[in-house]
Amino acid sequence: MIxxxxxxxxxxxxxxxxxxxxxxxxxxxxxxxxxxxxxxTRAVVLPGGFSYGDHLRPGAIASRSPIMxxxxxxxxxxxxxxxxxxxxxxxxxxxxxxxxxxxxxTTSFVCRQVELExxxxxxxxxxxxxxxxxxxxxxxxxxxxGDPADARIVLSYGMENPLGSIASAAGVxxxxxxxxxxxxxxxxxVDRLLGSTDGLGLFTALVxx
Amino acid sequence: MTRVVVTVMPRxxxxxxxxxxxxxxxxxxGFAGIHDVRLGRRIELELDGPxxxxxxREMCDRLLANPLIEDFTVAIED
Numbered sequence: 001m002i003x004x005x006x007x008x009x010x011x012x013x014x015x016x017x018x019x020x021x022x023x024x025x026x027x028x029x030x031x032x033x034x035x036x037x038x039x040x041t042r043a044v045v046l047p048g049g050f051s052y053g054d055h056l057r058p059g060a061i062a063s064r065s066p067i068m069x070x071x072x073x074x075x076x077x078x079x080x081x082x083x084x085x086x087x088x089x090x091x092x093x094x095x096x097x098x099x100x101x102x103x104x105x106t107t108s109f110v111c112r113q114v115e116l117e118x119x120x121x122x123x124x125x126x127x128x129x130x131x132x133x134x135x136x137x138x139x140x141x142x143x144x145x146g147d148p149a150d151a152r153i154v155l156s157y158g159m160e161n162p163l164g165s166i167a168s169a170a171g172v173x174x175x176x177x178x179x180x181x182x183x184x185x186x187x188x189x190v191d192r193l194l195g196s197t198d199g200l201g202l203f204t205a206l207v208x209x
Numbered sequence: 210m211t212r213v214v215v216t217v218m219p220r221x222x223x224x225x226x227x228x229x230x231x232x233x234x235x236x237x238x239g240f241a242g243i244h245d246v247r248l249g250r251r252i253e254l255e256l257d258g259p260x261x262x263x264x265x266r267e268m269c270d271r272l273l274a275n276p277l278i279e280d281f282t283v284a285i286e287d
Contacts, residue, residue, distance in 0.1 A: 104226070
């Protein structure tokens with residue numbers, strides 16, 4: 001069972017559930033005010049959206065909500081946590097991932113397909129991925145800022161760097177590799193009707209956990 | 210009741226794309242000699258505790274500012 005955490009202002013939780021199902025798994029929702037993950041949770045998804053209206057800083061208020069203590073315990077025990085877009089921002093603000101997501105260098109909302117390079121195949125998420133992924137981005141605050149020496153940059157935008165991330169980072173993992181955050185939306189790339197199925201592999205990894 | 214004003218600003222050396230956008234707009238309006246524009250946030254707290262400044266600083270450490278990219282100051286306002 002995959003737990004998809006809903007915060008006030010989450011948007012992409014239904015897409016995350018569909019992606020888990022497309023990968024052959026089952027998913028259920030957890031609520032931000034819950035103090036425990038649903039019984040039988042094997043892996044956690046923090047979905048995209050604008051939790052708490054992005055007030056203060058994107059992900060800042062959600063990262064201090066009760067469910068995040070349970071997510072932290074799950075991660076500390078080695079469980080997989082995947083943060084997508086706002087979920088990535090929440091994980092950085094919670095200190096579960098290094099760095100922070102800042103306003104895009106263009107100061108604009110960027111919504112389009114990007115070609116990602118998989119730089120690190122030595123995580124439970126990326127073990128079976130190919131060299132590249134074609135996945136859409138859609139965000140306003142997606143520029144990763146941090147010290148590349150202290151971060152596992154797992155996914156990169158390569159030379160393009162459309163948001164102005166340090167080291168062109170698109171996805172960052174913790175040292176153990178069991179927590180991954182990325183700004184692109186793999187849940188929007190799980191069906192050929194959407195133009196790509198390259199996002200499916202990340203959900204297959206969750207289902208396998 | 211004490212009013213504490215918290216000012217949160219992007220740290221020196223951290224790119225401030227919103228400040229740059231405002232600077233560009235001011236220049237387009239004809240304002241000359243703008244060397245820099247930086248955008249921050251002002252937070253007003255009405256506090257009751259015995260040490261409102263210390264309390265405001267702890268609030269900054271735990272939520273109001275992200276030390277990776279932001280500096281903050283706290284001040285009591287009459």
